[in-house]
Amino acid sequence: MFENLSERLERSFKILKGEGRITEVNVAETLKDVRKALLDADVNYKVAKSFTDTVKNKAIGQNVLTSIRPSQLMIKIVHDELTTLMGGQTADINYEGHPAVILMSGLQGSGKTTFSSKLANFLKKKKNRSPLLVACDVYRPAAIDQLKVLGEQIEVPVYSEPENKNPVEIALNAIKEAKHKGYNLVIIDTAGRLAIDEAMMQEIAAIKEAVNPTETLFVVDSMTGQDAVNTAKEFNDRLDFTGVILTKLDGDTRGGAALSIRTVVDKPIKFIGTGEKMEAIDQFHPNRMADRILGMGDVVSLVERAQEQFDEEEAKKLQRKMARNQFDFNDFLKQIEQIKKMGNIKDLMAMIPGVGKAIKDLDIDDNAFKSVEAIIRSMTPKERANPDIINQSRRERIARGSGTNIQEVNRLMKQFEQIRKVMKNVAGNKMGNLMSRFKM
Numbered sequence: 001m002f003e004n005l006s007e008r009l010e011r012s013f014k015i016l017k018g019e020g021r022i023t024e025v026n027v028a029e030t031l032k033d034v035r036k037a038l039l040d041a042d043v044n045y046k047v048a049k050s051f052t053d054t055v056k057n058k059a060i061g062q063n064v065l066t067s068i069r070p071s072q073l074m075i076k077i078v079h080d081e082l083t084t085l086m087g088g089q090t091a092d093i094n095y096e097g098h099p100a101v102i103l104m105s106g107l108q109g110s111g112k113t114t115f116s117s118k119l120a121n122f123l124k125k126k127k128n129r130s131p132l133l134v135a136c137d138v139y140r141p142a143a144i145d146q147l148k149v150l151g152e153q154i155e156v157p158v159y160s161e162p163e164n165k166n167p168v169e170i171a172l173n174a175i176k177e178a179k180h181k182g183y184n185l186v187i188i189d190t191a192g193r194l195a196i197d198e199a200m201m202q203e204i205a206a207i208k209e210a211v212n213p214t215e216t217l218f219v220v221d222s223m224t225g226q227d228a229v230n231t232a233k234e235f236n237d238r239l240d241f242t243g244v245i246l247t248k249l250d251g252d253t254r255g256g257a258a259l260s261i262r263t264v265v266d267k268p269i270k271f272i273g274t275g276e277k278m279e280a281i282d283q284f285h286p287n288r289m290a291d292r293i294l295g296m297g298d299v300v301s302l303v304e305r306a307q308e309q310f311d312e313e314e315a316k317k318l319q320r321k322m323a324r325n326q327f328d329f330n331d332f333l334k335q336i337e338q339i340k341k342m343g344n345i346k347d348l349m350a351m352i353p354g355v356g357k358a359i360k361d362l363d364i365d366d367n368a369f370k371s372v373e374a375i376i377r378s379m380t381p382k383e384r385a386n387p388d389i390i391n392q393s394r395r396e397r398i399a400r401g402s403g404t405n406i407q408e409v410n411r412l413m414k415q416f417e418q419i420r421k422v423m424k425n426v427a428g429n430k431m432g433n434l435m436s437r438f439k440m
Contacts, residue, residue: 030074031056044229044260047085055081079290085259086286091243091268093123094214099132099178101186101211105204105239106219107231108192111247113143115219115273116189117150118281119245122271123185124156132183134174135160136167136207137191147189154278157183167191167203168210175211188213196231201238208239216241217270220261222248229260236265246284247273327420329376329384336369371404375412378402387416 031052038048059077094100102119106112120131133151135158137143144160151158159174171188178186190207193200208216218241220228228246235241244261246269262269269284321327376384378401383390390398390413399409 027056027059027074034078038259041259044264047260047263050263051081051085082259082290082293083287085263086289087262087268087284088286090283090285091270092283093127093270094242095127095129095185097214099175099184099186100129100215101175101188101213102215102217103188103190103204103208103211103213104217104219105190105235105241106192106245107196107221108140110192110219110221111273112192112219113137113146113189114150115245115247115271115281116187117147117154117156118273118278119271120151120156120185120187121154121278122281124154129185130183131156131185131187132174132178132181133158134171134186134188136170136188138165138167138170139191143189143191150278168206171207171211196234205238215243217243217245218267219245219247222246222272229264232261232265232267236267241267243268243270245269245271245273325420328387329379329416332416332419333373333376333384336373339369371402371408372412374402375399375404375409387413387420 034055035048035052038051039045043051055074055077058081059074093102104112104116104119116133120133123129124131133147133156135144135147137147144158144162148158148160159170159177161170161173164170167190174188175186177183188207188211190204191200216239218232218235218239220232222228232244244265244267246261261267269286272282272284274280274282321331375398378398379390383394383398395409395413396406399406402409
């Protein structure tokens with residue numbers, strides 16, 4: 001995500017020369033290159049021009065402190081303006097209403113049905129809501145079945161009327177069902193089309209008028225670039241939606257939609273999709289996205305994802321085991337599973353400042369842990385709990401059972417021992433520091 005834009009912007013800032021002040025002369029070439037970088041990222045032309053004009057006006061005449069370079073000051077100004085361009089503040093979901101009703105809109109193929117389920121899962125787990133998914137796509141083959149399968153995965157009920165072809169009636173009946181059974185949130189998945197047409201617009205407008213939703217969200221595939229912005233404008237003109245959801249931001253996208261939509265439709269981006277899993281959804285934070293675009297990483301989001309998988313009691317048990325050098329392959333397997341739940345490996349690494357640039361050309365497979373897991377799962381329960389008993393003959397048997405070779409098993413055993421030593425030292429130091437507080 002944004003790799004090309006980040007690289008181009010970094011090159012642009014290196015152009016900036018001079019000391020003492022940023023002037024129209026020494027900033028002109030930099031901003032020319034910044035504008036090209038934005039246009040190459042599929043940012044709307046008017047948005048790109050307005051952005052660079054604003055940066056220029058704020059930059060010219062700025063005194064450069066002796067402790068920083070002109071390029072560093074320019075990065076700060078660009079960062080602030082990128083944050084403003086994408087909305088400035090994080091936009092929350094409106095939960096008013098009994099139940100609150102979220103109406104999903106968008107073109108077919110934008111990921112609307114999948115994201116409806118992701119959103120239900122997110123709001124259930126993080127906001128303690130009790131959601132009901134509603135299948136109002138009465139045209140697409142298997143649309144109802146798809147929503148039901150996804151609903152089962154996240155343990156959220158799905159309301160549907162397979163024989164009813166009137167989506168307005170289905171939506172109204174679903175809200176009655178939610179009130180009757182005590183669900184405090186209704187998420188309505190509507191039909192899409194391959195292109196905008198009058199029938200689709202009239203239908204979703206009728207649903208909106210009938211249910212009076214607290215939120216009308218427009219789901220758009222960020223891979224479609226500038227077309228996504230044009231589609232958003234047409235939907236907004238008809239529906240006056242309250243927020244935007246960008247899907248497929250984990251793909252090879254240039255990011256123009258994320259940078260242009262807020263300005264063109266004047267509606268906030270509320271969520272982004274970052275992968276295929278049900279957990280691959282993030283609230284959109286303009287300042288964090290600006291950090292990532294400028295190669296500064298996104299440690300806050302990385303920590304938040306880690307905390308979602310964090311169990312305080314389990315962590316205390318693990319620390320005690322580490323301090324006693326009892327960390328075993330069962331613990332190791334649990335840690336791998338937690339990392340995998342956090343999302344795409346390359347995306348996670350890119351959140352660490354300075355790492356994104358280093359790994360941009362690396363092909364990091366999400367199945368990188370596959371052989372490690374196969375080796376561990378080929379061990380007996382006794383071997384997992386007591387790694388020290390794994391001798392050469394056991395290693396050979398594990399290699400055969402896991403479909404790997406003896407070299408891979410030996411490599412894992414060596415890496416595991418190194419990890420165990422580091423963990424023992426870290427845990428021991430923490431326990432020592434803790435005990436020292438109680439000494440007189």
